[in-house]
Each structure stands twice: as structure tokens, then as C-alpha cells.
Amino acid sequence: MFEKKIKLGNLYAFYGSLLTEKQQEILRLYCIHDLSLGEISENLDISRQAVYDTLKRSKKILEDYEGKLGLLSKFSNTRNKVNQLIKSIDSFRIIINDNLDRDKMLNKIDEVKELLVEILDEGL
Structure with missing residues (x-):
């Protein structure tokens, strides 16, 4: 119900x-x-x-x-994909190799994640 x-x-x-x-x-x-x-x-x-x-x-x-029209379905699918991307970014942070420019890479990851969260929040 x-x-x-x-x-x-x-x-x-x-x-x-x-x-x-x-x-x-x-x-x-x-x-x-x-x-x-x-x-x-x-x-x-x-x-x-x-x-x-x-x-x-x-x-x-x-x-x-x-x-x-399928708008709700499309929205739900997009939302699920964005959530998957956020989880992938979190996982990617864990496997970063120390030999890379770690700080620069982490900053970029944070920027991408922030944008994805904004996209999610706009849809609410």
C-alpha cells in the first residue's frame, strides 16, 4: 500500500x-x-x-x-546511473596508485563527484 x-x-x-x-x-x-x-x-x-x-x-x-511518455521511468533510470557513477568514483579513489599526481587526481575526482551530486539534487 x-x-x-x-x-x-x-x-x-x-x-x-x-x-x-x-x-x-x-x-x-x-x-x-x-x-x-x-x-x-x-x-x-x-x-x-x-x-x-x-x-x-x-x-x-x-x-x-x-x-x-515514460518520464518517471527515465528519471529513475538516470538517477540510478548517477548513483552508480558516484559509487564508482568512490571505489576509484581507493585504488589510486601512489605514483600518480595523487592530489591532482583526487581533486578532479571530487569535482566530478560534486557535479554528479548536483545533477541528482536538481532532479528532486
């Missing part, structure tokens, strides 16, 4: 602006503010069934966008 809610929240982050204002509001309350269907229905003065139907319909719409 929790993983499904996280996935829905991620889909909302990528495609939420393509939904109606009402759909956005309900998803925001459900995914970001973690309100129950009953709490949402009370806050918006609509039936619990209306909240459920809107969530179900919105989820389908978001999944359709992801199926066609």
Missing part, C-alpha cells in the same frame, strides 16, 4: 499539472498531506465515494501518461 502511494505521488509530481484542479487537489491531499479518503471528503465537502472515484480515475490518467 505504502509503495503504491509513493508511486502515485511520483506520478503526480511528473504529470499532476495535466490533471484538473479538483483532481490535483485530491491527489495533493492524499499523496502529499497523507490524508485518508474520509478526511479528504470532509475537507472538500464531497462524498468519500467521490474521493475514491477521483483518485482511481486520476491514477489511471497518470499511469497512461507514464505509459506514453
Whole structure:
């Protein structure tokens, strides 16, 4: 259940602006503010069934966008690759030979790693 809610929240982050204002509001309350269907229905003065139907319909719409555009999938793949690069750089630091210009090499490695971390942070 929790993983499904996280996935829905991620889909909302990528495609939420393509939904109606009402759909956005309900998803925001459900995914970001973690309100129950009953709490949402009370806050918006609509039936619990209306909240459920809107969530179900919105989820389908978001999944359709992801199926066609794949932005969340691409983002996740890029994020995983960048994390792998960061781990590789950390490993590379360990195997540097003392005969190299060690300080210069370590500085370059730090610069590359810093850039990769910035790229990761920009995507959040």
C-alpha cells in the first residue's frame, strides 16, 4: 500500500499539472498531506465515494501518461546511473596508485563527484 502511494505521488509530481484542479487537489491531499479518503471528503465537502472515484480515475490518467511518455521511468533510470557513477568514483579513489599526481587526481575526482551530486539534487 505504502509503495503504491509513493508511486502515485511520483506520478503526480511528473504529470499532476495535466490533471484538473479538483483532481490535483485530491491527489495533493492524499499523496502529499497523507490524508485518508474520509478526511479528504470532509475537507472538500464531497462524498468519500467521490474521493475514491477521483483518485482511481486520476491514477489511471497518470499511469497512461507514464505509459506514453515514460518520464518517471527515465528519471529513475538516470538517477540510478548517477548513483552508480558516484559509487564508482568512490571505489576509484581507493585504488589510486601512489605514483600518480595523487592530489591532482583526487581533486578532479571530487569535482566530478560534486557535479554528479548536483545533477541528482536538481532532479528532486
